[in-house]
Amino acid sequence: MKYFEDFAPGQVYALGTRRVTAEDIVAFATRYDPQPFHVDEAAAGASMFGGLVASGWHTSAIFMGLLAATIKRERWASLGAPGIDRCRWTQPVRPGDTLQGSIEVLETRPSRTRPFGLVRTRSRLTNQDGGQVLEIEGTGLYALTPQAGEAAPA
């Protein structure tokens, strides 16, 4: 397991990649963000985007998918997050894009009142051309390293 104490400012972790299809874009947006430029090829072509683009919330959810897979694969002792401090959809995500994620540790501090630590991070998604499509700053909660005699979290 990777506990709170194992994180330090300056660390950067690769989160892997995910390819985005037109079907993905339309399926997410139909349910959660049915604005014309997310669900309708023709209307999107006539919009300022010039074609179908993913909802920013879809792009954010794809980032979360990559982070969750990393948490599981590398056994990070994540306890969730209270929210995010800043999120920018810096460039459109289009059908066929392959997005690559990374997360950088900015700051770590133990909670003053609760038995976990806070890890502040800046995360990015970039596309196959190196263009940044997403930047998120936020704070995650992580379990502390168990002391001798304590059980580790499941």
Place this chain on the structure above:
Amino acid sequence: MKYFEDFAPGQVYALGTRRVTAEDIVAFATRYDPQPFHVDEAAAGASMFGGLVASGWHTSAIFMGLLAATIKRERWASLGAPGIDRCRWTQPVRPGDTLQGSIEVLETRPSRTRPFGLVRTRSRLTNQDGGQVLEIEGTGLYALTPQAGEAAPA
């Protein structure tokens, strides 16, 4: 149509309601945030949440769905958004919750360089008990009122 000039600080708009089921929670999380407390009833029961809870990104996407429906129903001249400035998942969303949305205008200003206006807002989702589950601050882009002789946006 409701254009940039029609928004003013202090306005609050109701965004309607949406009921969240266990199936919704698991379906979203399976694809985008498969942490145990979002996808596995038994693991969620043993977690600090004491039961299945929605991914924060799912809660945010539900808010976007209510906003997008309002934009369409009330014909707001929305041009999308560059991101969000702050997002807090202030209380868990659980199966059976009915979430109610609202959006409050904090500030409006025309873009200095582009032909649209910026509307800064604070949005909230509350559950059927009045508990706030989501708070988001961000800025949306809205088309300007067409001048005489100009075509309105589609």
